[in-house]
Amino acid sequence: MATMPKWSTRERQVVLVRMWSEHGGRCLKRHPQCPYLAHYVKQMPGGAVLSDLYEEVSEGAIEVWKDYDRLDTKLCWEEERRRMHHLEEPRDEVRAWKHTFNPAAPERKRLDPVEREQRDAATPEWERVGLCFSIITRKRVAVVRVNKLAVPVLLYVDIEAPLFRVGRMMRRKVMYYQHELPARIERVIDEQCRVAVAAWKAARGFG
Numbered sequence: 001m002a003t004m005p006k007w008s009t010r011e012r013q014v015v016l017v018r019m020w021s022e023h024g025g026r027c028l029k030r031h032p033q034c035p036y037l038a039h040y041v042k043q044m045p046g047g048a049v050l051s052d053l054y055e056e057v058s059e060g061a062i063e064v065w066k067d068y069d070r071l072d073t074k075l076c077w078e079e080e081r082r083r084m085h086h087l088e089e090p091r092d093e094v095r096a097w098k099h100t101f102n103p104a105a106p107e108r109k110r111l112d113p114v115e116r117e118q119r120d121a122a123t124p125e126w127e128r129v130g131l132c133f134s135i136i137t138r139k140r141v142a143v144v145r146v147n148k149l150a151v152p153v154l155l156y157v158d159i160e161a162p163l164f165r166v167g168r169m170m171r172r173k174v175m176y177y178q179h180e181l182p183a184r185i186e187r188v189i190d191e192q193c194r195v196a197v198a199a200w201k202a203a204r205g206f207g
Contacts, residue, residue, distance in 0.1 A: 007065040019058055026053040064133045071132050071143065079152060123147050126197045128190070131175055140175060144193045157196045162188040
């Protein structure tokens, strides 16, 4: 039995249906009923192909969804490794049982309360973990992870305004190739993220 691709969730299929109702059959110049065949021609590296506005818009949305899924998978793996790294050592008898099979395996030190406090103090309250496109608004957003909670939370902060202070090619390099931004733009984005995290915590009573 054929399986659906990972990006094809029920919610995204609803979005594609809505796109078809709005853009299906329109030419690439957005004319509702266009009699000109040239308006349906799309230039590709291999030559010209026929296309319509729905195909153009849906392909862009699918690429954004794929990028989002890749970033989400990466963040989940990072969080899992982080959680495993901070796990405390099991009880002595369990640890002894494990080392009967691998005596050379190093034993991790059990964290005492002071060391745990030092580790928590070294963990930032929030950190920016990536950039992506919002599926809902199709705008560029910064992915911010809020730490020091029972479960880390991801926030998506709109950064369209500061990114438009740089050129189009720079924006593409930042979003697709992880190119570094100028320091002044980084400071503006960090400040927006800080304000967003503070507002999110205040709205939920975290102080």
